[in-house]
Amino acid sequence: MERTLSLIKPDGVSRNLIGEVIRFFEKAGLKVVALKMLRLTKEEAKQFYIVHKERPFYDSLTDYMSSGPIVAMVLEGENAIARCREIMGATDPAEAAEGTIRKTFGLDKEKNTVHGSDSPESAAREIAFFFSELDLISGTR
Ligand code: RTP
Numbered sequence: 001m002e003r004t005l006s007l008i009k010p011d012g013v014s015r016n017l018i019g020e021v022i023r024f025f026e027k028a029g030l031k032v033v034a035l036k037m038l039r040l041t042k043e044e045a046k047q048f049y050i051v052h053k054e055r056p057f058y059d060s061l062t063d064y065m066s067s068g069p070i071v072a073m074v075l076e077g078e079n080a081i082a083r084c085r086e087i088m089g090a091t092d093p094a095e096a097a098e099g100t101i102r103k104t105f106g107l108d109k110e111k112n113t114v115h116g117s118d119s120p121e122s123a124a125r126e127i128a129f130f131f132s133e134l135d136l137i138s139g140t141r
């Protein structure tokens with residue numbers, strides 16, 4: 001069993017897509033084992049996306065990610081990291097495959113509705129960024 005962190009970004013929450021997005025993951029067999037809604041400050045968004053700090057889109061991305069409420073969740077299942085990214089689709093909704101979350105709901109390359117960890121190392125760091133050990137234990141018992 002593997003775990004990954006997914007976020008429903010501000011464009012997803014503001015358009016009432018929380019249930020729809022979770023449905024995509026659940027119908028693919030991924031299990032939600034921790035879940036919360038929150039709004040990041042600009043500083044917190046910068047910390048979360050620190051790996052992108054040299055990218056030209058870093059300032060715009062962190063403005064956007066702190067612009068409204070998001071939903072953070074931990075998904076569990078076999079190959080959860082790769083499967084979550086498959087279900088999300090490519091970063092740019094215009095390039096995402098049919099039937100993916102980003103193809104279905106994404107607005108543009110930035111406002112692309114969801115985030116998913118890209119490796120076991122990122123998943124560990126990103127899960128710990130949002131959730132405590134106790135949240136995870138509680139969600140699985
Ligand atoms: P994520 O980290 O959110 O799951 O998305 P990803 O791996 O598919 O894409 P990544 O390269 O990690 O980029 C992180 C987020 O930054 C925004 N972005 N904007 N304007 C642009 O060219 C651009 N490129 C990326 C997107 O919100 C992307 O999901």
Ligand code: MG
Nearest residue numbers: 115116117118
């Ligand atoms: Mg990424």
